[in-house]
Amino acid sequence: MPRRRIAVVGGSLGGLTAACLLRDAGHDVVVFERSSRELEERGAGIGFLSATAKYLVERAGLDVGTISIETPFIRYLNRDDSVASEEAHPYLFSSWNTVYRRLLESFDIDRYRLAHEMVGFVASGGAPGPSASSDSGDSVSVDFANGTSYDCELLVCADGIGSIARAKLQPEAAAAYAGYVAWRGMVPEANLPTAVVDRLGDAITYFVYANSHILVYPIPNVAGSVAPGDRLLNFVWYRNYAEGDDLGDLLTDRTGTRRELSVPPGAMAPHHEAEARAVAAARLPPTIAAVVDATEELFVQSIYDIEVEAMAFGRVCLLGDSAFAVRPHAAAGTAKAADDGWALAAALDAHESLDDALAAWEATQLKLGRSLLERTREVGSRSQVTNTWVPGAPDTIFGLHRPGD
Numbered sequence: 001m002p003r004r005r006i007a008v009v010g011g012s013l014g015g016l017t018a019a020c021l022l023r024d025a026g027h028d029v030v031v032f033e034r035s036s037r038e039l040e041e042r043g044a045g046i047g048f049l050s051a052t053a054k055y056l057v058e059r060a061g062l063d064v065g066t067i068s069i070e071t072p073f074i075r076y077l078n079r080d081d082s083v084a085s086e087e088a089h090p091y092l093f094s095s096w097n098t099v100y101r102r103l104l105e106s107f108d109i110d111r112y113r114l115a116h117e118m119v120g121f122v123a124s125g126g127a128p129g130p131s132a133s134s135d136s137g138d139s140v141s142v143d144f145a146n147g148t149s150y151d152c153e154l155l156v157c158a159d160g161i162g163s164i165a166r167a168k169l170q171p172e173a174a175a176a177y178a179g180y181v182a183w184r185g186m187v188p189e190a191n192l193p194t195a196v197v198d199r200l201g202d203a204i205t206y207f208v209y210a211n212s213h214i215l216v217y218p219i220p221n222v223a224g225s226v227a228p229g230d231r232l233l234n235f236v237w238y239r240n241y242a243e244g245d246d247l248g249d250l251l252t253d254r255t256g257t258r259r260e261l262s263v264p265p266g267a268m269a270p271h272h273e274a275e276a277r278a279v280a281a282a283r284l285p286p287t288i289a290a291v292v293d294a295t296e297e298l299f300v301q302s303i304y305d306i307e308v309e310a311m312a313f314g315r316v317c318l319l320g321d322s323a324f325a326v327r328p329h330a331a332a333g334t335a336k337a338a339d340d341g342w343a344l345a346a347a348l349d350a351h352e353s354l355d356d357a358l359a360a361w362e363a364t365q366l367k368l369g370r371s372l373l374e375r376t377r378e379v380g381s382r383s384q385v386t387n388t389w390v391p392g393a394p395d396t397i398f399g400l401h402r403p404g405d
């Protein structure tokens with residue numbers, strides 16, 4: 001296997017996992033991240049599927065119990081807090097922050113370049129990178145907003161849902177707003193009544209009602225502690241907003257700035273935050289409403305389906321959310337990004353030719369992206385559109401390749 005000079009653009013979970021794996025395989029890897037400081041602020045919870053955990057467990061040698069929390073039950077509540085259904089099913093939950101920190105520790109910090117926002121790339125031979133030319137050339141020059149550039153043999157674009165690489169390579173890729181957003185928040189267990197922590201701390205807890213659902217689960221705190229009492233309770237509450245003014249007003253922050261995809265903690269317009277708290281009190285089971293109420297700063301992320309027709313374009317490829325962004329109902333977004341990285345490293349190992357490696361990689365990862373997109377779209381429409389979500393239905397179990405896997 002030839003040693004390749006590889007640039008990974010986007011230093012979040014997908015980019016970092018791929019970078020670690022490609023570095024482990026002997027390649028010369030540098031990560032370029034647009035943020036000017038390490039991405040510590042994103043403490044929200046993630047369902048922690050095995051593909052997301054795999055690098056940290058198998059290569060970094062971490063005990064999964066130190067970076068995630070196992071919940072033994074899937075529980076659905078009724079409006080009055082009584083249990084509608086409960087089944088024994090273990091899940092692991094972690095936080096974006098915990099996983100990011102551990103992946104960064106596993107990479108080489110001097111090869112993680114902050115304040116490098118990619119603004120374009122050009123394939124050798126003069127064809128602009130975005131041309132999606134089938135001529136792979138033998139190098140790609142990546143340009144950054146800070147005026148620098150970097151030449152590589154392979155450019156891995158892990159630049160997320162708003163990927164500029166996707167916009168250039170696949171301008172026709174459909175980015176379809178799902179019709180709803182996720183209201184989110186995290187609360188220290190210590191800030192909640194004991195009865196609430198006791199009821200919600202050992203499960204993923206759902207409440208499903210007309211055209212909406214909310215789920216709550218425990219996650220590590222911002223410092224990474226998984227000790228009971230130190231943890232956070234994390235909620236994700238899916239609510240419908242019509243495209244246009246309805247969504248536009250929600251995404252207009254407290255300073256009057258219209259955000260594109262999300263409004264971060266501390267920036268929500270007060271009238272929306274007050275409305276969400278009032279609806280929680282009026283319509284959610286009291287224990288779940290207590291979590292929403294105790295959250296200091298609510299935030300919102302809009303939900304999109306994004307699908308590409310190709311993931312490899314000469315010597316440039318799209319990985320993670322920069323290729324397929326899927327609804328969160330399988331808790332598999334970071335797992336898919338990680339799987340793209342594992343498969344890429346394996347394909348480079350298996351093929352002498354970079355073109356052959358990328359072609360083989362693209363075939364399997366396109367299939368994965370499509371199947372996950374289709375499954376999450378269908379599950380989401382049950383709660384948000386057709387009101388046909390059945391509590392405890394086996395096909396609502398989280399999983400990357402299929403429910404439960």
Ligand SMILES: Cc1cc2nc3c(=O)[nH]c(=O)nc-3n(C[C@H](O)[C@H](O)[C@H](O)COP(=O)(O)OP(=O)(O)OC[C@H]3O[C@@H](n4cnc5c(N)ncnc54)[C@H](O)[C@@H]3O)c2cc1C
Pocket residue numbers: 009010011012013014015032033034035039045046047048049052116117118119158159160161162163164182236301302303319320321322328331332333334335337
């Ligand atoms: C409500 C919600 C709940 C979710 N729940 C889960 C869950 O439970 N489990 C799970 O696994 N997934 C979940 N996800 C999905 C998960 O967050 C994403 O799939 C995952 O973050 C994608 O990782 P990524 O590395 O591909 O992209 P991102 O995390 O979006 O990272 C992209 C990175 O690229 C950088 N970047 C962007 N543009 C440039 C540029 N031009 N130059 C340089 N750098 C750039 C960004 O700063 C960022 O660091 C959820 C998503 C949402 C919205």
